Amino acid sequence: MSLSKIKVATKIMKHSLIATDVYEMWIENKEMAKAAKVGQFVALYCKDGSRLLPRPISICEIDNEEGRLRLVYRVFGAGTKEISCFKEGETIEVLGPLGNGFLTKDKNVSVIVGGGIGVPPLLELCKQLKGEKHIFLGYRDTVFLADEFKAYGDVYIATEDGSVGHKGNVMTLLKEKGLDIDQVYACGPKGMLKALQSYVLEEQIPAQLSVEEKMACGIGACVGCICETNDRTMKNKRVCKEGPVFSAEEVVL
């Protein structure tokens, strides 16, 4: 019988610090790169056996020609700290690609909203989306990846401490611009998504929101990472399996 999912030891092609506690890692696996879709994630394994569970990391870029994936992640706990110490040329166990990503709709005007470590998966999205793009990026303090977005559309930056761009959050910026929006895509902290959700629902703008939740298996078996939805047949959906991207109408934040 044929088995469709893989967990592989992939080579780390590049690994470097790009901002305070934020790393980029390029991993090589042709099969995984070919299968990857925008908005999906992979699960990275620690080598220290005391840390059992894989760490879900969003896919920042897909390089199909070279068969590589770019992952940008923040050191958050002991697991990501260990992963950040892996050297270029080393191998890392990777499971994926996992989850359902964004459904790219080629509308006239798309708005892309990212917050913190929710920014990375939006880079590949911006690469793949056609039409006019307005990209709103929010950070606590340190800005990363923002320059790379400029190749794909107008970029607006907000920082909580005001060190770069607008002082405050991306929602204020978005409302200020008063754009005529056809489609919204977003990934970021729950507070940001919640504010965005209430805005798009009120304005009746179609939106896809990528949500985060603590997960164990990453493949839908443990039912650890659920989020509430308006679906009557399946209220609690799995972020790793049915998500991480949900429509703004469906997800309850």
Next chain:
Amino acid sequence: MDLSVKIGSVQLKNPVMTASGTFGSGKEYSEFVDLNELGAVVVKGIASKPWDGNPTPRVAETYGGMLNAVGLQNPGVDHFIKNDIPFLKKFDTKIVVNIAGRTVEDYCEVVEKLSDTEVDLLELNISCPNVKEGGIAFGTQAKMIERVTSEVKRHSKQPLIVKLSPNVTDIAEMALAAEAGGADALSLINTLLGMKIDIHKREFALANKMGGLSGPAIKPVAVRMVYQVAQAVKVPIIGMGGIMNGEDAIEFMMAGATGVAVGTANFANPFATMEVLDGIKGYMDRYGVKDVKELIGLAVGNIEFNCM
């Protein structure tokens, strides 16, 4: 090499099973492993009606283990019969259904609905630490265990496994109560009640505050309990709790387990069940063991089993 073992009246092609709650209904893992290779698939706890489970965060990693407070989210027995049994029947493996309930009547309702299905074995879950009613409330008092077991047994056509909680003082007493109630087999252990606090955020790691600890961190407790129970009862035991590889499985079998269930290891490695099976075969090859049954209970009451 004979790998077959018997749980109640049911013959398994090998002792490797999945631990309830860690394998869904098998669908997710069928993308990684060939379910035909498994002795049995033990599915996630099924209740009479759909359960939503607990709020998030539901999982947290701990040193060598994890805590969960999923709270037995499941789509209910009718959904299971309609959607999951046809899927599982495509494979040459035994189907074991873990039964969740808030009351004895709940358990019996599920058992009755499953009685005319192609389910091979039932596992009575009286040990989940994450639900307020039913679950552990039934599984920590010997008299209650005996009563629930005998009541459910009266309604069940399939052999009945009772899954025991480790959150008790005397595990053998609980095992004897389940056996007295008519259990055809016992599975142990379920998760240990635990807690994790994030000292930086000053909050509980789980929304439920407390949860069930599983993974290799609990293996010595589980092996000890299997060993104690194996000396007390005559029914077969399915051992589980931190089995990560074939050697862990052999250890449980020597402590008295007839079958072994792989749980949290699936989350850490979706191929864990197959690696456990290969590891058992490898061990048997290395030591010239022709029949896996030779290993069961080697450490129990055997004077040649050294302690030094």
